Amino acid sequence: MDATLTLLNLAGAVALLLWGVHMVQSGVQRGFGPNLRRGLSQAFSNRLKAFATGVGVTAVLQSSTATGLMTASFAAEGLIGLVPALAIMLGANVGTTLIVQVLSFDIGPLAPLLLCIGVVMFQRHGTATRTHDLGRVAIGLGLMLMALGNLLTIITPYEDVPSLRLFLGAIATAPVIALLVGALVTWAIHSSVAVVLLVMSFASKDVIPLSTALAMVLGANIGSALNPVLETTTAKDVTGRQVAMGNLLNRLAGAIVVMPFLDTISVWMLLLDPASSRAVANFHTLFNGAIALILLPLLDLVAKALRLLLPPRFEAQDPSRPLYLEETAKETPAIAIAGATREALRMADVLEEMLRGAMQGMQQNDYRRITETRRMEDVVDALNTAIHNYLTDLDAESLSEEDDQRLFSILTFTTNLEHAGDTLDRDVMALAVKKLKRGIVLSSQGTADLQALFERLSTNLRLATTVFMTHDLREARTLAHEKTLFRDFEREASEAHIQRMRSQKSESIEASALHLELLRALKAVNDKLVAAAAYPRLEAEGELHNSRLRTRPGSVPPTPENDEK
Known part of the structure; x- marks a missing residue:
């Protein structure tokens, strides 16, 4: 005993x-x-x-x-x-x-x-x-x-225990x-x-x-x-x-x-x-x-x-494999979070490549380019999962308040990028395949509008990445304003589509409907980019409204409790 x-x-x-x-x-x-x-x-x-x-x-x-x-x-x-x-x-x-x-x-x-x-x-x-x-x-x-x-x-009391002395003598x-x-x-x-x-x-x-x-x-x-x-x-x-x-x-x-x-x-x-x-x-x-x-x-x-x-190993690069999420870095949160940040930037690069592929595949009716672009969504998913698993595996007690905030911003950014990739794959690219299979031809103006929107999305993605890295408030406001611009584009396209239907121009109605669906899908992608970087920064500064509904005198503000009543 x-x-x-x-x-x-x-x-x-x-x-x-x-x-x-x-x-x-x-x-x-x-x-x-x-x-x-x-x-x-x-x-x-x-x-x-x-x-x-x-x-x-x-x-x-x-x-x-x-x-x-x-x-x-x-x-x-x-x-x-x-x-x-x-x-x-x-x-x-x-x-x-x-x-x-x-x-x-x-x-x-x-x-x-x-x-x-x-x-x-x-x-x-x-x-x-x-x-x-x-x-x-x-x-x-x-x-x-x-x-x-x-x-x-x-x-001290066990210095002269025979068994211990024997063991230590063998070592000596x-x-x-x-x-x-x-x-x-x-x-x-x-x-x-x-x-x-x-x-x-x-x-x-x-x-x-x-x-x-x-x-x-x-x-x-x-x-x-x-x-x-x-x-x-x-x-x-x-x-x-x-x-x-x-x-x-x-x-x-x-x-x-x-x-x-x-x-x-x-x-x-x-x-x-x-x-x-x-x-x-x-x-x-x-x-x-x-x-x-x-x-x-x-x-x-x-x-x-x-x-x-130890010569360099040259092997085929798997784009879905994380490059900067080193397991050994988990002992030092600052290094681990820096690695996750770099991996999030890789996600943004892949998403930007998806946007280019979607635009080229749709303009050129290139089924191979469309297929390659859809495969990139698997890369975005894999990187997002790896980043989330890596960050949530960090010891919470070893994180400072600043580390916690940065970790949350990375998770918010990558989650919304993954949703943007899903929307591109599920909606935009599906519509591109539909356009190709049915032989739908967009008007020259519609094609130019879509190209402008794709380019604007690429610009907004780079802007979102800048806000994510620098936390610049002015750039965050600029990015948030893009949501209004996309909403205006959608309204104008909807009004033009209705005018075509009223004029009974049947040969353009299907193309007009496809154009409208594409615009709505691209708007959804843009919404995710705004939510990825602009909203977290603006919310931290108290610059977001709780609701877009105008509160009239004597009215009850909308809340979950009032909705239930």
């Missing part, structure tokens, strides 16, 4: 440590994610600047994985080459050691103070979102300190096993910071020799580099895979060189600082610093080798 309780207490302390690390990372991502991304995007002029930026961003973010994801996204956009990306990752490896340095000192008594300050700041989220996020960071640091203290308390005599254990645990829990802190706790209580602790630290470095490699295996962008693989190979090479000298290095670390926990932290920093110092001048050669190892 005592053994079971001890294992539960140990598991709880480790879980608390992991949760503290998670809170620090999520708090920084929410509060400073966009600023960190912006700073990272300006660091590509040379490798030294890229390295320094990698150190700074990761020291604040405390996640080399998140830094790597941002770097990979810039590489996918063609904004960064492989060499500066590798330099950033070398800096990220050094940056992630800095919090270990801070926590290696005896700052355990600060835990209650950090928790109290953090809770007070966290409760003030209604007035200042940044204060709320910093409170989360303080709570996370407090929980990490408490967890480390609990680990030491739990471990086989540094490779210690390295593998460190790598496996880090891979499983996705946090080298937590594993190194755990190893520091063991070393400070002499549960394991210092040389074994250093071997486990090497394993933690390899394990943290292994996760991005596994996560980018199926990634479409080869540069992201090259960066992840390069980071892993750099650490593996460093570990292979250092492993035979761990006993000697242990003595040096103790001479530098006699405290075992500090020795572990110093080794962690010096190991990553030495790798960066040696490899920074050699990154051109490393990049050349990676291009040979």
Whole structure:
């Protein structure tokens, strides 16, 4: 029973440590994610600047994985080459050691103070979102300190347990096993910071020799580099895979060189600082610093080798397959939402191609072009489904208020684009097929009107995309006004159709009816474009009426309750 309780207490302390690390990372991502991304995007002029930026961003973010994801996204956009990306990752490896340095000192008594300050700041989220996020960071640091203290308390009584000593003795005599254990645990829990802190706790209580602790630290470095490699295996962008693989190979090479000298290095670390926990932290920093110092001048050669190892794959592009919805980016909402935004723009491009195809197919009576255009609607549907599934799968607790608003605008935009594509396929293209099969010939004026409307729809689609990206209020008003213009076109066409019927011009009535149906279908497409971008922006500014009905003196405003009565 005592053994079971001890294992539960140990598991709880480790879980608390992991949760503290998670809170620090999520708090920084929410509060400073966009600023960190912006700073990272300006660091590509040379490798030294890229390295320094990698150190700074990761020291604040405390996640080399998140830094790597941002770097990979810039590489996918063609904004960064492989060499500066590798330099950033070398800096990220050094940056992630800095919090270990801070926590290696005896700052355990600060835990209650950090928790109290953090809770007070966290409760003030209604007035200042940044204060709320910093409170989360303080709570996370407090929980990490408490967890480390609990680990030491739990471990102390069991230092001399024979079975534990036997297991640790086996590890101590086989540094490779210690390295593998460190790598496996880090891979499983996705946090080298937590594993190194755990190893520091063991070393400070002499549960394991210092040389074994250093071997486990090497394993933690390899394990943290292994996760991005596994996560980018199926990634479409080869540069992201090259960066992840390069980071892993750099650490593996460093570990292979250092492993035979761990006993000697242990003595040096103790001479530098006699405290075992500090020795572990110093080794962690010096190991990553030495790798960066040696490899920074050699990154051109490393990049050349990676291009040979992972050459670009040339394969047929499936237009319905999303390009920017990386699963690994879900841990960083700012990156995930940016990817979804780019995918939404792809949807707009496909819809614009549908509009061109519809106009050309109808003008030229080209059945093949009409069929190709109808197939594009499947692409729009597939992209919309992928974007919705991706965004709704994000952790709601990791989203800031700004993230929530942007997520909602993306879903609104893509849903209406998908409806516009449905209308083009179901109504407009069906009418084009009807025109072709029945041999209906529109008048020259009717053909010119339809061409003008198609061109206007393409312009409005580009305008909707601009409003979606820039939130420009003036452009939103312009787009909303297009709904009135299309309504006027429909009224004029309806009146002309009625005049033809009254004059009994039977040869033009069928063409006139088809023209009117097409106009109504195109108007429905335009309505979706207005709803996709203009209405959300105008509604946010309070510039939309609840109803177009004029309220007369003494009349009851239309509401669902009054309608039921």
